[in-house]
Amino acid sequence: MTARRGVTGLGQPAMTPLGDSRAATQVLLEVAARLPLGAAHLPWSDLREVVRDRGEVLAREAGASGEGLAAAARVAQQRGGHYRTGAAPPLRPVLRPGAAAAFLGPPVAPRPRQAGELDLVVFPTVLRGDGRGADLPWRQEIPDTLSSVSWSPWAELSPTTAARLGLATGDLVTVTSGSGAVDVPAYVFPGLRDDAVAIPLGGPEALALLPAATEAASGALILATTRVRLRRVGKRLSLPILEGSPYQHGRSIVPTVSAAAPSPPRPDLSHVMYDRPSHPQHRWAMAIDLDSCTGCQACVVACFAENNVPVMGAEAAVLGRYMGWLRIERYLGDEPGEALDVALLPMLCQQCDNAPCEPVCPVYATYHSAEGLNAQVYNRCVGTRYCSNNCPYKVRTFNWRDAQAVGPQLQLNPDVTVRSRGVMEKCTFCVQRIHAGEDQAHQEGRPVRDGEVVPACAQTCPAQAITFGDANDPTSRVSLAARDPRAFRALEEVNTQPAVTYLARVRTPEAS
Numbered sequence: 001m002t003a004r005r006g007v008t009g010l011g012q013p014a015m016t017p018l019g020d021s022r023a024a025t026q027v028l029l030e031v032a033a034r035l036p037l038g039a040a041h042l043p044w045s046d047l048r049e050v051v052r053d054r055g056e057v058l059a060r061e062a063g064a065s066g067e068g069l070a071a072a073a074r075v076a077q078q079r080g081g082h083y084r085t086g087a088a089p090p091l092r093p094v095l096r097p098g099a100a101a102a103f104l105g106p107p108v109a110p111r112p113r114q115a116g117e118l119d120l121v122v123f124p125t126v127l128r129g130d131g132r133g134a135d136l137p138w139r140q141e142i143p144d145t146l147s148s149v150s151w152s153p154w155a156e157l158s159p160t161t162a163a164r165l166g167l168a169t170g171d172l173v174t175v176t177s178g179s180g181a182v183d184v185p186a187y188v189f190p191g192l193r194d195d196a197v198a199i200p201l202g203g204p205e206a207l208a209l210l211p212a213a214t215e216a217a218s219g220a221l222i223l224a225t226t227r228v229r230l231r232r233v234g235k236r237l238s239l240p241i242l243e244g245s246p247y248q249h250g251r252s253i254v255p256t257v258s259a260a261a262p263s264p265p266r267p268d269l270s271h272v273m274y275d276r277p278s279h280p281q282h283r284w285a286m287a288i289d290l291d292s293c294t295g296c297q298a299c300v301v302a303c304f305a306e307n308n309v310p311v312m313g314a315e316a317a318v319l320g321r322y323m324g325w326l327r328i329e330r331y332l333g334d335e336p337g338e339a340l341d342v343a344l345l346p347m348l349c350q351q352c353d354n355a356p357c358e359p360v361c362p363v364y365a366t367y368h369s370a371e372g373l374n375a376q377v378y379n380r381c382v383g384t385r386y387c388s389n390n391c392p393y394k395v396r397t398f399n400w401r402d403a404q405a406v407g408p409q410l411q412l413n414p415d416v417t418v419r420s421r422g423v424m425e426k427c428t429f430c431v432q433r434i435h436a437g438e439d440q441a442h443q444e445g446r447p448v449r450d451g452e453v454v455p456a457c458a459q460t461c462p463a464q465a466i467t468f469g470d471a472n473d474p475t476s477r478v479s480l481a482a483r484d485p486r487a488f489r490a491l492e493e494v495n496t497q498p499a500v501t502y503l504a505r506v507r508t509p510e511a512s
């Protein structure tokens with residue numbers, strides 16, 4: 001196994017088995033041994049022997065021999081592989097013009113569409129991809145970025161086609177191709193052509209409709225030439241859809257600016273009723289660049305993993321009992337019928353200075369910390385949910401039931417409390433990481449450095465759209481972002497004084 005040039009790994013297990021599990025290589029060995037003639041042809045009976053032999057092979061390749069061979073093999077085992085010293089020879093790709101022509105035949109022409117047929121569009125989604133890993137609960141629980149659907153397949157139809165067939169979102173529809181038929185709930189989406197129906201990969205539905213045929217040149221499954229017919233089943237399903245309204249309805253929740261006029265309109269908040277709280281040491285803050293965010297949801301998955309956020313399942317999702325502390329809000333435009341203009345807004349607790357959740361908590365379970373965090377004391381919460389009702393951002397989640405832990409729980413983060421039924425929970429900018437950074441700085445007798453504390457979402461964002469830091473430091477990256485011309489705050493007019501600054505997305509106006 002070559003991790004990178006110059007490094008050959010042994011592929012040995014990194015930890016003792018969890019429960020009744022085996023390493024992948026051990027499983028392959030056992031399967032191979034059961035094949036006819038398998039055991040007779042296998043030089044190893046278990047993984048330990050594979051790793052030992054491979055270590056010796058690597059040691060020999062590295063020049064060891066005789067008495068030094070066993071010691072070199074042991075070193076390879078201790079280090080997990082063999083590391084060649086010296087600079088790896090540079091990769092020199094050779095480009096041959098016209099080489100691709102040998103692989104590209106004429107495009108596969110679909111047969112002409114017959115009356116009543118639609119083109120089947122099969123597509124991977126950001127969370128479920130092509131289906132590998134679709135069994136992982138996070139990939140099912142977190143709603144798809146564009147449709148907002150979780151735990152279910154769906155058949156996307158344009159509003160015109162849906163109206164023609166008498167279908168609305170949630171209506172069960174039978175989709176039939178030359179290869180099979182499946183029942184899928186309809187999902188009306190204005191981003192689709194009228195002559196197509198789109199079904200995501202990631203479950204068995206799309207594959208059941210595709211012919212078992214591969215493209216000659218690439219060997220890949222032919223995805224794009226299937227025609228299907230739709231029939232209304234006459235049943236409705238409650239699709240787990242997280243979104244509220246897909247339209248902004250003139251509220252400019254996610255404003256768009258141009259390079260020539262980069263500042264979104266902001267309300268005049270000069271007449272404020274409250275004194276601002278003081279944060280003598282730190283005022284932790286975040287900035288999210290909406291022009292960089294791609295809606296990949298990596299931040300959401302990271303938040304689930306870091307903060308032991310429970311997965312509640314499809315039934316709870318239908319009831320809106322999703323527990324994610326961070327969600328990607330998606331808007332399709334301002335009003336239905338207008339040109340599609342998809343806008344994304346990662347939404348998490350805004351850690352407001354004038355937090356509407358705090359004064360309504362009868363037991364002070366939620367309070368404003370000296371560092372600007374809207375903290376939540378779990379063992380004080382009595383579950384009235386007044387705070388959630390009063391939150392304009394709807395970023396607090398309530399534990400309607402105890403999450404059931406399945407199997408060994410080594411995945412849970414020991415730095416974060418596992419919450420129980422009847423308790424409200426929410427984002428606190430990964431306060432456990434903030435404390436770890438502060439403690440480290442304290443031990444070393446220095447201030448916390450800018451960029452030293454990184455919440456899980458910011459750490460994971462592949463687009464580096466999220467910046468975190470101390471707003472008390474005017475030179476921190478988050479302070480600079482807050483002074484950016486594109487800066488705005490979510491629902492700023494309600495004067496909650498959030499610690500989260502968004503940077504407006506930039507679009508070039510179409511030339512008329």
Ligand code: SF4
Pocket residue numbers: 292293294295296297298299300328346460461462463464465466
């Ligand atoms: S990880 Fe980054 S790019 Fe992906 S949805 Fe989150 S903020 Fe956007």
